[in-house]
Amino acid sequence: MNTVPTPSPAAGAVPARAHRPGLRTLLAMVRAEAKMVSRDLAGLIVPFGLPLLILLTSASAAGQEEIVAGRTALDLFVLPLVIVMVVTMMGVLNMPSFLAYYRRAGILRRLAVTPASPMMVLLAQAIVSLLQSAVGIALAAAVAALAYGANPPIDLGAALVALALTTAAMYAVGMIVAAISPTPNSSVAIGLVAFLVLGASGGMFGGRDALPGPVAEIGSHLPFGAGVDALSAAWAGQPLPAGSLFSLAAATLVGAVVAALFFRWE
Amino acid sequence: MNTPTPRNTMIELEDLTKRYRTTLAVDGLSLTVHEGEALGILGANGAGKTTTVEMIAGLRRPDAGRISVGGLDPHRDRAALRQVLGVQLQEGELHGALTVNELITLYRSFYPDPRGRQELLQLVDLEDKADTRFEKLSGGQQQRVSVALAMVGRPRVLILDELTTGLDPAARRRMWRTIEQLRHDGVTILLVSHGMDEVERLCDRIVLLGAGRILAEGTVAEIVELAGTDTLEDAFVALTGQELFEEEIA
Numbered sequence: 001m002n003t004v005p006t007p008s009p010a011a012g013a014v015p016a017r018a019h020r021p022g023l024r025t026l027l028a029m030v031r032a033e034a035k036m037v038s039r040d041l042a043g044l045i046v047p048f049g050l051p052l053l054i055l056l057t058s059a060s061a062a063g064q065e066e067i068v069a070g071r072t073a074l075d076l077f078v079l080p081l082v083i084v085m086v087v088t089m090m091g092v093l094n095m096p097s098f099l100a101y102y103r104r105a106g107i108l109r110r111l112a113v114t115p116a117s118p119m120m121v122l123l124a125q126a127i128v129s130l131l132q133s134a135v136g137i138a139l140a141a142a143v144a145a146l147a148y149g150a151n152p153p154i155d156l157g158a159a160l161v162a163l164a165l166t167t168a169a170m171y172a173v174g175m176i177v178a179a180i181s182p183t184p185n186s187s188v189a190i191g192l193v194a195f196l197v198l199g200a201s202g203g204m205f206g207g208r209d210a211l212p213g214p215v216a217e218i219g220s221h222l223p224f225g226a227g228v229d230a231l232s233a234a235w236a237g238q239p240l241p242a243g244s245l246f247s248l249a250a251a252t253l254v255g256a257v258v259a260a261l262f263f264r265w266e
Numbered sequence: 267m268n269t270p271t272p273r274n275t276m277i278e279l280e281d282l283t284k285r286y287r288t289t290l291a292v293d294g295l296s297l298t299v300h301e302g303e304a305l306g307i308l309g310a311n312g313a314g315k316t317t318t319v320e321m322i323a324g325l326r327r328p329d330a331g332r333i334s335v336g337g338l339d340p341h342r343d344r345a346a347l348r349q350v351l352g353v354q355l356q357e358g359e360l361h362g363a364l365t366v367n368e369l370i371t372l373y374r375s376f377y378p379d380p381r382g383r384q385e386l387l388q389l390v391d392l393e394d395k396a397d398t399r400f401e402k403l404s405g406g407q408q409q410r411v412s413v414a415l416a417m418v419g420r421p422r423v424l425i426l427d428e429l430t431t432g433l434d435p436a437a438r439r440r441m442w443r444t445i446e447q448l449r450h451d452g453v454t455i456l457l458v459s460h461g462m463d464e465v466e467r468l469c470d471r472i473v474l475l476g477a478g479r480i481l482a483e484g485t486v487a488e489i490v491e492l493a494g495t496d497t498l499e500d501a502f503v504a505l506t507g508q509e510l511f512e513e514e515i516a
Contacts, residue, residue, distance in 0.1 A: 109325065
């Protein structure tokens with residue numbers, strides 16, 4: 001057998017201070033994620049197409065009758081619903097399925113042996129996904145304004161606050177989906193169920209008035225219904241409902257805690 | 267036997283143990299690898315080779331024992347360790363929709379002083395595939411990209427798990443020349459392999475694992491002598507067979 005040389009410390013073998021990848025790495029990751037999304041445009045048909053379809057089929061029926069302060073049913077109900085739909089589809093369906101695929105394929109595992117933190121992958125994913133949401137919302141708003149004469153919200157600041165809270169809540173729900181889904185297929189299945197439950201109870205299929213009382217009440221406190229209510233209030237220039245804001249904040253908190261407890265990198 | 271030149275210890279495993287439910291994958295493994303040394307890890311399937319290198323890379327936590335890589339603990343000193351470690355995993359995908367160039371650009375952004383893009387492409391002989399998407403490459407070409415990415419950060423320690431699996435003979439030889447160059451540059455290499463010719467050519471020393479324990483350790487000549495055979499392959503069969511026999515008796 002070989003004689004083992006006397007071991008001695010590997011002085012200078014490792015850097016005295018660890019270089020931590022920063023903004024340059026994050027930007028490189030965002031660019032990489034964006035390129036991948038741009039090469040898979042088919043994946044955007046549903047999150048962009050379905051809300052547009054709802055907009056096109058509901059806008060004419062909403063009519064031009066003024067309801068409050070020069071705003072029509074299109075402004076107060078249809079557009080907030082369509083915006084929340086875009087955010088829900090991106091946050092609850094699209095983003096978790098990407099993460100589940102990364103985990104399944106071992107991409108997160110491969111990155112885990114580099115200086116790049118897997119958390120950075122998550123951040124890059126979230127940034128690109130949020131950009132996609134922004135494009136989807138801009139698309140829906142442009143179609144609503146140009147084709148149907150939709151009006152902007154009376155309180156733009158409140159609308160942006162409501163949108164930010166709704167987005168945070170939906171992505172938090174999406175992180176729960178990503179955390180508990182063992183495979184990409186199960187992620188789509190769980191995400192779809194979550195989307196339908198949130199959407200149906202939040203008035204996506206004809207308004208919460210048509211739902212049984214307890215279901216409508218629960219729906220108004222889930223992120224979809226709370227988001228629609230908050231955006232509607234902003235469009236009408238009314239104060240954002242405290243109950244909706246509380247529900248959205250609570251959903252964000254619960255989602256973050258559950259994801260932190262159960263999310264697996266591999 | 268040549269008297270080895272004393273060198274710094276780069277990797278030190280002490281009584282390392284890892285269990286998966288009822289299976290003891292690594293059983294009290296102790297091992298020292300010196301700076302600039304190329305160590306081959308051989309063993310039958312399920313011998314604990316991949317689990318061992320995954321623990322060294324910080325991908326798995328040992329149930330017991332201690333790991334030191336250049337004085338760093340793979341979990342406690344995770345950030346510092348990843349600056350000096352290059353890993354090519356047996357399993358571990360890359361972003362399929364990105365081209366080879368884009369993957370190299372992405373991985374270069376992780377390190378303060380990365381190798382040049384062209385240098386990496388030349389090292390793995392993929393200059394003509396730079397603009398091809400990873401998912402469109404053959405298995406062997408994908409393997410070469412994976413090795414290139416393991417070398418991006420100029421690692422001091424390189425872990426290669428099944429380096430040439432799926433490569434044709436010409437590509438294997440090209441890859442071997444690359445690894446020989448890295449050895450020449452003083453990189454410490456852990457090579458997990460099933461290829462006897464590969465470890466004979468590339469490694470200073472070999473560790474033969476069976477059931478998570480070291481069955482034999484030494485140079486090729488020493489292991490062949492220990493087994494009383496003519497070749498490393500015969501020694502491998504003889505020594506792992508001996509292990510099976512012992513287990514059956516137990």
